[in-house]
Amino acid sequence: MSLVFYSRTDAPEPWREAIGAALPGLPFHVSPEAGDPAQVRYTLVWKPPAGWHRQFPNLKAILSLGAGVDAILADPELPPGVPVLRLVDAGLSRQMAEYAAYGVLHFHRRMHEYSLLQRQGRWEPLPPILTEDCKVGVMGLGVLGTEAARFIAGMGYPVLGWSRTPKRIEGVTCHSGDDLDRFLAQTRVLVNFLPLTPATEGLLNAHLFGKLPAGACLVNLARGAHVVDADLLAALNSGHLGGALLDVFHEEPLAADHPFWTHPRVLVTPHVAAVTLASEAAAQVIANLHRLERGEQPLGIVDRSAGY
Numbered sequence: 001m002s003l004v005f006y007s008r009t010d011a012p013e014p015w016r017e018a019i020g021a022a023l024p025g026l027p028f029h030v031s032p033e034a035g036d037p038a039q040v041r042y043t044l045v046w047k048p049p050a051g052w053h054r055q056f057p058n059l060k061a062i063l064s065l066g067a068g069v070d071a072i073l074a075d076p077e078l079p080p081g082v083p084v085l086r087l088v089d090a091g092l093s094r095q096m097a098e099y100a101a102y103g104v105l106h107f108h109r110r111m112h113e114y115s116l117l118q119r120q121g122r123w124e125p126l127p128p129i130l131t132e133d134c135k136v137g138v139m140g141l142g143v144l145g146t147e148a149a150r151f152i153a154g155m156g157y158p159v160l161g162w163s164r165t166p167k168r169i170e171g172v173t174c175h176s177g178d179d180l181d182r183f184l185a186q187t188r189v190l191v192n193f194l195p196l197t198p199a200t201e202g203l204l205n206a207h208l209f210g211k212l213p214a215g216a217c218l219v220n221l222a223r224g225a226h227v228v229d230a231d232l233l234a235a236l237n238s239g240h241l242g243g244a245l246l247d248v249f250h251e252e253p254l255a256a257d258h259p260f261w262t263h264p265r266v267l268v269t270p271h272v273a274a275v276t277l278a279s280e281a282a283a284q285v286i287a288n289l290h291r292l293e294r295g296e297q298p299l300g301i302v303d304r305s306a307g308y
Contacts, residue, residue: 002027003289004034004056007046010065014278015044015285022286042292044285046276047071053079061085061292063285065276067092067144069302070196070223084302085288089143091280096144096221097151099273100191103219103245104152106267107189108134112217112243116264131156137187140222141167141174142308144274145193152191160186164199184211189219196223197307206231215242221273224249229260236265247273 003019003026005012012030019028026042029035031052040056046065053062054077064072064086072084106112110126117124134157138149141163153159153171161169162183166176175183184190190212194200204220205228218241220227229250235241243265249258252271260266288298302308 001041002029002035002039003042003044004029004031004040005044006031006048006052007065010046010276011278015282018278018282019044019286019289023289026289042289045072048075050075051077053077053082061288061298063288065281067274068196068223070225070307073302073304073307083298084304085298086300086302086308087276087281087284088300089147090284091277092274093144093147095274096193097148099221099247100138100148100193100219101152101155103191103217103221104134104136104155104157104189106245107217107219107243108157112265112267119264132158134158134188135160135186136189136191137162137183138172138191138193139163140193140195141169142193142195145191148191148193181211184208185213187212187216189217191219192222192226194222194226195308196225201225202228204228204232206234209235209241212241214240216240217242218244218246220244221247224252229258233259233263236263241265243267245269247271 005015005028016028019026027035034040037055038058041058041060042063043053044063044065053059059079059082062072062082062084067087069084069086108129113126136152136157137160138145139162141161146169149159149161149169149172159172160175160183161167161172162175162180167174192204204226209231232244236244245267246260247269248271254260254268260268291298
């Protein structure tokens, strides 16, 4: 019995040390090394290549190094019947909430407009926007979106939430299902926390942007595939959207010639809204490994049909 680690962005050593201390009898391999593939019972992964898991015929579980599992589920050769486990919080929600709050403050205090004025060499104080007039709309009210909505509401902002199914969050006005248009019409800063599924891919498009008030801004820290890039650029160029803070993209790293890099109303960050830290997340992974070995139900089982 063994575990194989795969990630092009996460260092394996902190995970090897933590898991080795808790389960000293579990060999820990780092891809492309895997030992005997027939002995591999667990994988701990972030964005493995399509077909990668088919080399392990006796898998017991696939553990994601993040809360998002769309890259795993997109594999057409993913072994059927093998549970996929995502991280539930594990320090990510606080980081995400901080990033979302920064985006709200950035656009509320009109920093996107002051950036344009600076480029033009213009000293031009803009009328302030009252906090109570800056309504924040959070799309996606899972663990991460709920934490961010509460965090931003705690800063004094009126917060709206929208999710596929009804939710109740203290201090947040929640909308669901067909109530999307009413949610959008009130939103000055839209923060996207939706999971990426066939139903949400391309949802941030011209039709949706047109439902937002003129001058509204977008913070996207969920997935790049939620956004139709050409539609976002058109909405920014027309002035209907005032600005966008983008942490995720269709292709990462973002291509050097992509117009987002140089667009005066776009702020780009390199997928850093939340970074999985072994010091915070290893305990959850280890607990799940113990549960699996005892035949108990692990935490964070993904519903493959729902996509999260």
